[in-house]
Amino acid sequence: MSAGMDEDLQLAFGAVGLAAEVAVGYFGAGVTATLKADGTPVTEADRAVERLLRETLSEARPCDAFLGEELGELGESDRVWILDPIDGTRFFSEGDPNWRIQIALEVRGVTELAVVASPALGRCWWATRGGGAFESSWPRDETFRLEVSTTASPESAVLVALDNGSEARLPSAGPPSTPLPLIELARGEIDAFLVERYHKWDHAPWILIVEEAGGRFTNPAGGNSADQGGGLYSNAALHNHLLSALHYPLRP
Template identity: 40%
Template sequence: MTSAYDEDLSLAIELADLADAASLARFRAVDLEVHTKPDRTPVTEADLTVERAIRDRLAQSRPDDGILGEEFGTAGDSTRQWIIDPIDGTSNFLRGVPVWGTLIALAVDGIPVVGVASSPAMGRRWWAAAGGGAWTDDASGEPRRISVSQVADLADASLSFQSLAQWRGAGYLDRLLQLSERVWRDRAYGDLWSYMLLAEGLIDITAEFDVKPYDLAALIPIVEEAGGRFTSVDGEPGPWHGSSLATNGRLHDAVLAALDGER
């Protein structure tokens, strides 16, 4: 399928290639440099290297577009903004756990329309552009279109909740526990992996708190083009509200009601 954003998607995939090469070169390196940011989260030299590489390439290819990145903030003022998380899952990266990746999005007027999630240590990549479907590459290396599940009852649903600490800190732990009693299965897969499992139809619900736009923007087109629905926990669209709820669409209203305290 074609999309009005095919050229932007091609560039995003090129950026993901650059990112994968830079990040994999330092994955499990014994001399990896790690620092603590003011918010007490870790940042590695690989985070910085990846974001610099992406920004340099965008400066050449899209000099008039804006950029929002986790490590170097906002640059430019445009209705078109590239949103970058150089390594989503930095804690996994620095511990040698392969569940991490680079997230690259293009938002137009604040709405994410292109998303690439690339996880080189797992050998996987997912991508989407508005109107063009959601895709991944499987073991054969051939693109494969993906779609969410058709589960329509919470009792049959698989839920990923990211971490108990997030839910406790947001004051929602009791509602999570109540929701977990209503679903078939609950796990904490974490980071981009939960959303990609959802987009492939392998789980049905994922939600988290204490998230920034660069944690979510690339995931939104992939989930939505796969047929899912993506909002905040309060039902607001977009990556700007500090929380996320992604579902296969059929379950979304029921989960929103459960998290609002309704039974």
Template identity: 35%
Template sequence: MMAEDDATLARRLAAEAGALLLDRWSRRSTLAVTTKRAGDFVSDADRAAEDHIRAGLSAARPDDGWLGEETGAAAGTARRWIVDPLDGTTNFLRGIGHWCVSIALEEAGSLVLGVVHDPVRGETFAARRAEGATLNGERIGVSRTGDLSAALFGTGIPFGGMPHIDDHAADIARLMPRCAGVRRMGAAALDLAYVAAGRLDGFWERRLQPWDIAAGLVLLREAGATVEGWMPGEAPEDTGTVVAATPEVFPAFAGTLRGADVPPPGR
């Protein structure tokens, strides 16, 4: 039997993990849940999905490295898989159908493959470097919104004791009067996929982890978005902070967020 290529492997494992998660979602009241910090949870479902993905990747690509949200890092070759088995755990546990599986591949320090799978809606967003982005196999691209006043944005609002809550509140205060709206849906990987598919016109958030954004960054770039960190020319992979939008909207969007009096965030 012919071995699966990386993209097929990632899509298959994301779908399998998604099916596992849907089963757990149907009986979520029985799951054991642990609090990592205020507002940040992990459940048996997260761990089971990550274990499944890791076992599948280890069997198919035994020499590759690994970075998973729940099990941490393992060294390997110049290739590394970056996995969030359940992005949007709070939504999942509360019965809100906005959560996903995220799998990315990094080669020699560069992100080359991303898959974001939404089991609830049966949607799989996928992209390979230089090959474009797709939704369930059909090509997608960023929206054609050309004016900030008509643009709809996504973000992630800090919670608990995060030190940058006030900074983010100030971002929203600057942006809201100038755009069509801001959505906080609770799953960064899926929000980035929505920008790639033209459902949102942009997204920003501070201090995310690699597994939150790796697959989404591949989708964004292949779908034609402009993607930076907080500062011009900065890569989100280096800081965890993402500012992304359609090329037409990005200058006004980023300029509004990056007011001259706003210091760059630390990770």
């Protein structure tokens, strides 16, 4: 990892730490969700956390741009921070601890680092391009490297898909057994996850984390960007077989 990227990673950890304090305060007090125009929930905490993330990051990197779920785009730069202030707003508003703060840094169109923290569960996941993917407690203490499975047989693979038509397109897949199957995939506990919806801020951190854990991601257009509303995450051994089953373009 370059010195500059290590500084960016430490900046990201610091920003997420401050945001986690604010989010936990709202979570403990309880919040009410309202629906946005697109039908997705939002709370006062979502906006407060995103504002804090932007302020903290822009103070250290004033020339960087932002793309966030609640506050949209700001600025133009080769460096863009992608923010999902509270991923799992419905859980958050219901007092369920399965919510996360997610950020990623994209440099010239390529995601270079990702940090995902789950303060209420006391866990954190992060990755840097070429530097591996890791899980730790939150606050960070014990750390271990994430590695996807090596399952190569489709017959013995554990495949998961969200129930939005994806299961029908991958009949051998079952529904998720946890609120975030991408954690299970990065740990090697399942072998593939198909999710053909959501937005760039939902996927950008996890694409890098899964790839740095040895896995692969392909969107319906055949690329590995987060701009196509999801796609197929899997270990490397199964990826092309599953792409063929889904009629996705094959990747080298």
